[in-house]
Amino acid sequence: MTLKIYADRMSQPSRAVIIFCKVNGIDFEEIRIDLSKRQHLSPEFKDINPMRQVPAIVDGRFKLFESHAILIYLACVFPGVADHWYPTDLFKRAKIQSVLDWHHSNLRRGAATFVVNTALAPALGLQRNPQAAAEAEKHLSSSLSKIESFWLKGSGHFLLGSNQPSIADLSLVCEIMQLEVLDEKDRNRILGPHKKVQQWIESTRNATRPHFDEVHKIVFKVKERLHTSKEKSETESGVKTALNSKM
Amino acid sequence: MTLKIYADRMSQPSRAVIIFCKVNGIDFEEIRIDLSKRQHLSPEFKDINPMRQVPAIVDGRFKLFESHAILIYLACVFPGVADHWYPTDLFKRAKIQSVLDWHHSNLRRGAATFVVNTALAPALGLQRNPQAAAEAEKHLSSSLSKIESFWLKGSGHFLLGSNQPSIADLSLVCEIMQLEVLDEKDRNRILGPHKKVQQWIESTRNATRPHFDEVHKIVFKVKERLHTSKEKSETESGVKTALNSKM
Structure with missing residues (x-):
């Protein structure tokens, strides 16, 4: 079956x-x-x-x-x-488990809360909560710093200094890819300072192509839709302002 | 070593x-x-x-x-x-992993946030945040309901209908034991409706005695200390009110 x-x-x-x-x-x-x-x-x-x-x-x-x-x-x-995804070696496996557990209360919490309270709120029928977004951004930025300074330490291209990706690389990178739906300004402010994280996203993408790109297509479609609807609403509001200013 | x-x-x-x-x-x-x-x-x-x-x-x-x-x-x-703590059977192991992952964003998030924003805030030098506590209580109560209706389904005394505890039972029960430091009123309101959860805490305690009680001693000591200092501050404030009313 x-x-x-x-x-x-x-x-x-x-x-x-x-x-x-x-x-x-x-x-x-x-x-x-x-x-x-x-x-x-x-x-x-x-x-x-x-x-x-x-x-x-x-x-x-x-x-x-x-x-x-x-x-x-x-x-x-x-x-x-392949063994590198979830190694049989108990020490390597324990370290991957540690990254996955850390992910829950750190990167995931920051990223998901930020995205929901900024870009995705209207599409989900929710009110944006600027205070929650501000706190989530702190959490998210701190998590990205820790990935950069600790989890990506070492010579390899992947987490834990490895030369090949594990399930932890895939899980965390897919989380960060959610930031694609943000305004460019927000995304650059948050991801910009983390060059090593950006390289690692690219490495994970390369290691899982063409599937990575195909499965992420929807994210870019949603980004485009959000961008278009934002532009439309800004134009409408611009027209309204212009009209109001003439009244 | x-x-x-x-x-x-x-x-x-x-x-x-x-x-x-x-x-x-x-x-x-x-x-x-x-x-x-x-x-x-x-x-x-x-x-x-x-x-x-x-x-x-x-x-x-x-x-x-x-x-x-x-x-x-x-x-x-x-x-x-013993095998029951983390079974070699891959299906049982996967279910335990599922409970542990669920724990992070549900029971742990609710319980830890509630306890910090009520009983423990002053001891940790933090301000109580009543709004965060109210949201955390909802999260916590919902998590306890899910443990009761889903994770504790079945005939066994432990999670996943098992007859012996796993690392998930120990992890989740230790989380709930943190509620001991709360005011009795708060603790009863939150835990009271969940009889099956209470029985499960008892079963886990019995299965890990005397170590469970010994390691939890500090929680009851802190509870006593918090209770005494609260009584003291209430008495002092009562005296002040009495004095003020005479002035």
Whole structure:
């Protein structure tokens, strides 16, 4: 029975799982759970993941959610996954686990909160919360600094000084790729100072091409849509201002 | 060389790691990093964990932080750890990983934020933030409901319907034990409705006695101290009010 992946490619952990499967030749069926249509709240999806979050997988009779758990499971049970993704060496594995755990309360928390409270709020029907965004930016910038100064220490192109990517590289880079939907100004302010992080994103992208680009297409489409609608609303407001000034 | 654990027993993940070692007969040296004295910010500790958080371990030349990563590492490398703590069965292991990942953004986020913004703020030299506490309480109550209705589903006394505890039981129960420092009123309001959670805490405590009680002693001491200082300040303010009313 084919592995089923319930995902929305606008969710960064969904993308990490899909890219992982594609890169490693794991056959799967992708079932889209459209977050903007609130399909994750449907009773059908509750049977798959009672926590109502994507991604989730069904492998035969086995159901699993939480992207890190899914990546570890897939790396362990599917034959042909290269060792560097989740090494059998217990010391290397422990370090990757440490990065993944750190990710939850640091990079993920900062990045997801910032993106939701700036670029994505209107599309999700939410109010922007500038205070939450400001705090999240601090958290995010501090996390990027720590990636740069600590996790990317060493001679390799990947986390933990490695020469090949692990599931942690994929998970964290997909998180940072979410920043693509921001205004260029915001994105440059946040990512600009972190040259090593930018190189590492490029290395991870190169190591997982063409799947990385294909799975991220939607992010760039959403960015374009947000940009166009922002320009439109600015033009309209400009017209209104001009009209008002003439009245 | 003996395993070194850098910990403060007032930190819930520190307690989980210490209890795990004691229960499983893992010999270790406990090095106290007193958070209230800001010892986690010292240059010496930065060499152990550049993220400046407890717990952290040093096992020979190997350094590791993040409590879930530490628990998994210890369960894998130390002989004599019973299989139920972190089963070799990949399906059971994946489910435990899923609970641990879920913990980060749900129970931990709610519980830690609530406790810091209510009972512990003055002791940590912080201002209480009632809005953050209110939001955290919602998050915490929702997490406890999910533990009760989903993670504790099944006939066993432990998470995932198991008959014996795993590292996930220990980690999550130590988190909830932090609620002991709250005012009784707050604690009862939050924990009261969750009878199954209360039974599960008791089961985990029983399965890890006497170490569970010994390692948690400090929490009850801090509770007593906070309670006494609150009573004192209430009496003083009562005296002041009485005096003022006579002036």
